[in-house]
Amino acid sequence: MMRIDRHTRRLYQEDPFLCQAEARIVRVGADHIELDATCAYPEGGGQESDMGVLILESGARLRFISAQRMYGHPCGLPDFPDILVAGVIWHTILPEDRPGLLEARPGMVARVVIDVARRARLTVSHTASHLLYLGIERHRPDAIGRTLGCHIREDGARFDFAVEERFTPEEIAAIASTANELVTRDLAVxxxxxxxxxxxxxxxxxxxxxxxxxxxxxxxxxxGQMEVRRKRLGTGKERLSCHLPDMRIDLGRYHPQP
Ligand SMILES: [Zn+2]
Known part of the structure; x- marks a missing residue:
């Protein structure tokens, strides 16, 4: 895996409620812009990428349809088996806004503005995925070591498992009950x-x-109270998903860089 010296500062780690930030352009590609810092979360760990707009010094507005982590590498720490670290983040520009890339130059300042409603839903959905996982860990611990992947969307999250034994209705009810109890307790994260x-x-x-x-x-x-559903994906594959009809997000929590 290629390693590079450049690193994009991940402002979303420093402040998960940051919705706008100024950064400097490092590189301009045919379809993307790399910045020295960004508040846009790049796809990773199952969570879908943020979307938003980059506003250039000229006033040009380039909408980005994804942020992607590039040239990351496994951290090699035993407690973090699947985590990629370092590398840079590319903001992929909407095709119809790509002519605006001609106005972008390394060294220029750009303002990153994320789609805050999308981020808020992805954030709550991601937190829900962990509670679902804790429910599975408690009631079907055999599935945990057989996790194939997870996908976190705006309206819910799902995990796929390579397990022969189906999740029974009783197990699903127990998993939902464990997860929802953690919601009801309104615990700090x-x-x-x-x-x-x-x-x-x-x-x-x-x-x-x-x-x-x-x-x-x-x-x-x-x-909010989640619904847990199961789906058979084929021989030896089960999917559990949580759906979040009662999500209570407060967009007022988000703020621009001071
Ligand atoms: Zn997480």
Whole structure:
């Protein structure tokens, strides 16, 4: 895997409620812009990317349809098995706004503005995914080591497992009940980082700790009561998903860089 010296500062780690920030353009590609810092969360850990707009010094507005982490590498820390660290973040520009890339030059200042409603829903959904996971850990611990992947969308999250034994209706009810009890208790959620590798981050809620670099809401009550559903994906594959019809997000929590 290629390693590079450049690094995009991840402002979303320093302040998960930051919705606008100024940064300097480092590189301009045919379809993307790399900045020295960004508040846009790049796709990763199952969480979909932020979207938004880059406003150039000239006033040109370039909408970005995704932010992507490039040239990251596994951190090599035993407690963080799946986490990529370092590397840069590319903002992929909407095709019809790409002519505006001609106005962008390295060294120029650009303002990153994220779609805050999308970010808020992804953030709450991501926090919900961990509570669902804790429910699965408690009631179907055999599935945990057989996780194939997870996908965190605006309206919910899902995990796929390579398990022969189906999740029974009783198990699903028990998993939902464990997860929803954690919602009802409206527990505080915090994150922190490894002291040496600051991109290697952890999620904390009550006594639970999960390695995770995603964005999180700071209390579980915002999730609202979740519905848990199961789907058979084929031989030996099960999917569990949570749906969040009662999400309670407060967009007022988001603020621009001071
Ligand atoms: Zn997480």
């Amino acid at each position: 915090t994150t922190d980082a490894d002291t040496a590798t600051k991109d290697a981050r952890r999620w904390h809620c009550a006594s639970h700790v999960i390695p995770c670099g995603g964005t999180h809401w700071d209390h579980t009550g915002a999730i």
